[in-house]
Amino acid sequence: xxxxxxxxxxxxxxHSGAVEFDGAVLFEELDVTLPQGRITCLLGTSGVGKxxxxxxxxxxxxxxxxxGVVLCSDGKxxxxxxxxxxxxxxLLPWLNVVDNVLLGSRLRGExxxxxxxxxxxxxxxxxxxxxxxxxxxxxxxRQRAALARTLMEDRPVVLMDEPxxxxxxxxxxxxxxxxxxxxxxxxxxxxxxxxxxxxxLGDRIHVMAGRPAxxxxxxxxxxxAAPRDVDDPTVLEAQGVxxxxxxxxxx
Amino acid sequence: MRIVRGLIVLAGLIALWQAIVWITAAEPWMLPGxxxxxLAWAAHYxxxxxxxxxxxxxxxxxxxxxxxxxxSSALIMAYFRPARRWLLPVLVVSQAIPxxxxxPILVLWLGYGIVSKVAMATLIIYFxxxxxxxxxxxxxxxxxxxxxxxxxxxxxxxLWHVRxxxxxxxxxxxxxxxxxxxPIGAIVGEWVGSSAGxxxxxxxxxxxxxxxxxxxxxxxxxxxAVTLFFIMDTGxxxxxxxxxxxxxxxx
Numbered sequence: 001x002x003x004x005x006x007x008x009x010x011x012x013x014x015h016s017g018a019v020e021f022d023g024a025v026l027f028e029e030l031d032v033t034l035p036q037g038r039i040t041c042l043l044g045t046s047g048v049g050k051x052x053x054x055x056x057x058x059x060x061x062x063x064x065x066x067x068g069v070v071l072c073s074d075g076k077x078x079x080x081x082x083x084x085x086x087x088x089x090x091l092l093p094w095l096n097v098v099d100n101v102l103l104g105s106r107l108r109g110e111x112x113x114x115x116x117x118x119x120x121x122x123x124x125x126x127x128x129x130x131x132x133x134x135x136x137x138x139x140x141x142r143q144r145a146a147l148a149r150t151l152m153e154d155r156p157v158v159l160m161d162e163p164x165x166x167x168x169x170x171x172x173x174x175x176x177x178x179x180x181x182x183x184x185x186x187x188x189x190x191x192x193x194x195x196x197x198x199x200x201l202g203d204r205i206h207v208m209a210g211r212p213a214x215x216x217x218x219x220x221x222x223x224x225a226a227p228r229d230v231d232d233p234t235v236l237e238a239q240g241v242x243x244x245x246x247x248x249x250x251x
Numbered sequence: 252m253r254i255v256r257g258l259i260v261l262a263g264l265i266a267l268w269q270a271i272v273w274i275t276a277a278e279p280w281m282l283p284g285x286x287x288x289x290l291a292w293a294a295h296y297x298x299x300x301x302x303x304x305x306x307x308x309x310x311x312x313x314x315x316x317x318x319x320x321x322x323s324s325a326l327i328m329a330y331f332r333p334a335r336r337w338l339l340p341v342l343v344v345s346q347a348i349p350x351x352x353x354x355p356i357l358v359l360w361l362g363y364g365i366v367s368k369v370a371m372a373t374l375i376i377y378f379x380x381x382x383x384x385x386x387x388x389x390x391x392x393x394x395x396x397x398x399x400x401x402x403x404x405x406x407x408x409x410l411w412h413v414r415x416x417x418x419x420x421x422x423x424x425x426x427x428x429x430x431x432x433x434p435i436g437a438i439v440g441e442w443v444g445s446s447a448g449x450x451x452x453x454x455x456x457x458x459x460x461x462x463x464x465x466x467x468x469x470x471x472x473x474x475x476a477v478t479l480f481f482i483m484d485t486g487x488x489x490x491x492x493x494x495x496x497x498x499x500x501x502x
Contacts, residue, residue, distance in 0.1 A: 060397050084401040090394040093493035094416050107404035
């Protein structure tokens with residue numbers, strides 16, 4: 001997949017990340033590292049602050065009581081170098097699929113490379129849907145289009161917030177395979193509440209728990225390259241470990 | 252089908268009208284029957300149509316200027332916080348004072364011609380258009396805005412490519428209301444002071460006890476208003492094909 005290779009992969013460090021909501025501390029003094037070119041997964045119960053941490057890194061969480069330092073390995077700011085993929089595809093309904101993939105360049109007033117967009121759509125299996133309206137797509141296809149839009153941005157860091165959680169089991173597995181293939185070489189933060197998904201895709205898996213929320217000291221680091229098989233014995237074994245950690249964290 | 256249904260409703264209304272005339276045995280100078288009115292229309296159609304053309308022009312011009320004014324106000328209010336504080340009272344006042352009360356003043360200032368009627372129609376639609384569009388601009392899907400921000404879109408680019416298109420369905424609702432109420436402005440303006448238009452024709456006929464002509468003018472006004480609404484509604488549907496159109500009776 002040379003067309004989606006990124007040359008300038010970076011690692012990202014968050015120091016003393018802190019977010020408060022109406023005086024209630026969600027987390028503070030939180031440190032996390034996203035290793036270069038790897039997929040870091042963040043697991044935890046709903047409401048623990050996983051998505052908020054992701055938004056803090058993306059620069060979208062900008063309240064007065066939010067803080068922390070986001071450092072990149074190359075010393076430059078992270079702003080402008082992240083692409084976001086959320087639980088919902090957020091395709092603009094008044095644009096067709098290929099124009100949605102080109103949304104970034106349209107918003108920045110840059111020249112739009114339609115050929116490149118169509119190549120990426122072909123890579124994610126939507127070649128025949130380039131001119132379709134988003135509301136004619138199924139849930140899985142919409143997430144494929146969102147993935148294509150994310151890849152079109154060609155950013156070294158990709159932040160994904162439960163991108164496959166609304167999909168049926170089979171579609172989910174297919175999209176996980178596709179994402180693992182297409183995101184190779186990028187620094188990825190994947191927020192999920194599905195331990196199996198984390199074990200299939202993650203190179204490093206953190207469990208986030210408590211209030212103020214903390215990350216576990218020794219994250220799981222599964223062997224082998226993503227996407228790992230669903231029925232891989234080591235994956236299944238690790239799933240048991242991870243579920244136990246999650247259960248303990250939830251107490 | 253829509254047209255057939257419209258014709259059936261029309262036939263039903265005429266039948267009801269005729270039935271009331273028969274049952275109450277109303278004098279023709281109190282309530283003329285459909286045939287009397289049809290005859291009066293046939294006898295005066297040239298004059299009725301020329302008056303109707305003027306009223307239609309007043310309504311359409313009022314719609315245009317009210318829409319331009321309303322959309323600009325909504326945009327200014329959405330984008331400049333101080334403007335919101337200053338314009339909001341103006342908006343409320345424009346709706347709180349009955350246009351009927353303002354009509355004599357507008358005729359005094361703007362004369363007996365078309366301008367005072369256009370101003371009346373503008374005034375009456377200003378509120379629904381502004382309120383609807385402003386609401387639409389403020390209710391942009393947060394997911395789209397997050398996406399646009401991570402794509403480094405500027406404020407104006409977000410406005411043009413995301414907020415405005417996203418607000419169009421809301422604006423369309425405002426325009427539908429505006430089209431329905433704009434004739435009120437034009438007719439009230441004509442009643443207060445004019446020498447032409449359907450409102451003038453009705454007063455003129457009333458003064459001469461030509462009740463059948465008055466009804467003929469009224470029927471023409473109703474036909475004009477319904478036609479305008481139909482054109483607007485069809486145009487808006489065509490212009491915004493992505494707008495979800497689901498009736499609650501299927502729930």
